[in-house]
Amino acid sequence: xxxxxxxxxKKTMRAIKSSNxxxxxxxxxxxxxxxxxxxxxxxxxxxxxxxxxxxKKIVIFIDSCFWHGCPEHCRMPHSSIDYWExxxxxxxxxxxxxxxxxxxxxxxxxxxxxxxxxxxFDLAISRIEELVKAxxxxxxxx
Numbered sequence: 240x241x242x243x244x245x246x247x248x249k250k251t252m253r254a255i256k257s258s259n260x261x262x263x264x265x266x267x268x269x270x271x272x273x274x275x276x277x278x279x280x281x282x283x284x285x286x287x288x289x290x291x292x293x294x295k296k297i298v299i300f301i302d303s304c305f306w307h308g309c310p311e312h313c314r315m316p317h318s319s320i321d322y323w324e325x326x327x328x329x330x331x332x333x334x335x336x337x338x339x340x341x342x343x344x345x346x347x348x349x350x351x352x353x354x355x356x357x358x359x360f361d362l363a364i365s366r367i368e369e370l371v372k373a374x375x376x377x378x379x380x381x
Contacts, residue, residue, distance in 0.1 A: 262356050263289050263301045269364045275371055286337035288348075292371055296346040299367060300337070304353045306330055312354050 259280070267279060267290060277299075281291045288298035304312035308327040316323050334350070341348035349370055355363045 260301070260303075262353060265360070266290065266299075266301060266351070266356065266364065266367075269360070270367065270371075273364070273368055275368065285340050286333070295371060297349065297371055298341060298346060299349045299351065300334075301351050301356070302334070302353065307334060307352075309352055309354060312352075 263279075267277070270277060270290070275292075277290045277292050279290055281288060281293070284291055284293075284298060286298070286300070289301045290299040291297065302309070305314070306327070307313075308331045313327065315327075338348050338350070347370060349367060351363055351367070
C-alpha cells in the first residue's frame with residue numbers, strides 16, 4: 240500500500256523529467272569538457288537518444304534503474320504491482336527494439352545505467368569517450 244496521498248503521488252510522478260535529467264546533464268557536461276561535440280535529445284532519431292554523434296553514427300541512452308528495469312537496482316512499488324510490472328516490461332521491450340534498430344543500421348548504441356554513473360562516473364565517461372573516439376572497431380557494418 241502506498242503511504243503517500245494520491246494527490247501527492249500524482250504531483251510527484253508528474254515532476255519526473257524524461258529528458259535533461261540531472262544525470263544526463265552531468266554526462267553532457269563531462270563529454271563537452273572532453274571536447275566531444277554531440278547533439279542532445281535528437282527527437283528525429285529512432286528511440287529519441289539522450290545524446291548522439293550523428294556523423295560517427297553513435298547514440299547514447301542514459302537509463303534510469305527504475306524506469307528501464309535494472310536487474311540489480313529496480314525496486315517495484317508495493318502498490319499497483321501489475322501496472323508497474325507491465326510498464327517496465329514495455330520499456331525493456333522498447334529498449335531491445337531500439338538496440339536492434341541501431342545495430343542493424345550500423346550504429347553504435349551505448350546504454351549507460353544510472354547506477355554506473357553514480358558508482359563510478361569517471362569510468363562511465365571514459366567508456367563513452369573510448370567508443371566515441373574509436374567507434375569503427377566496435378561497429379558492425381550494416
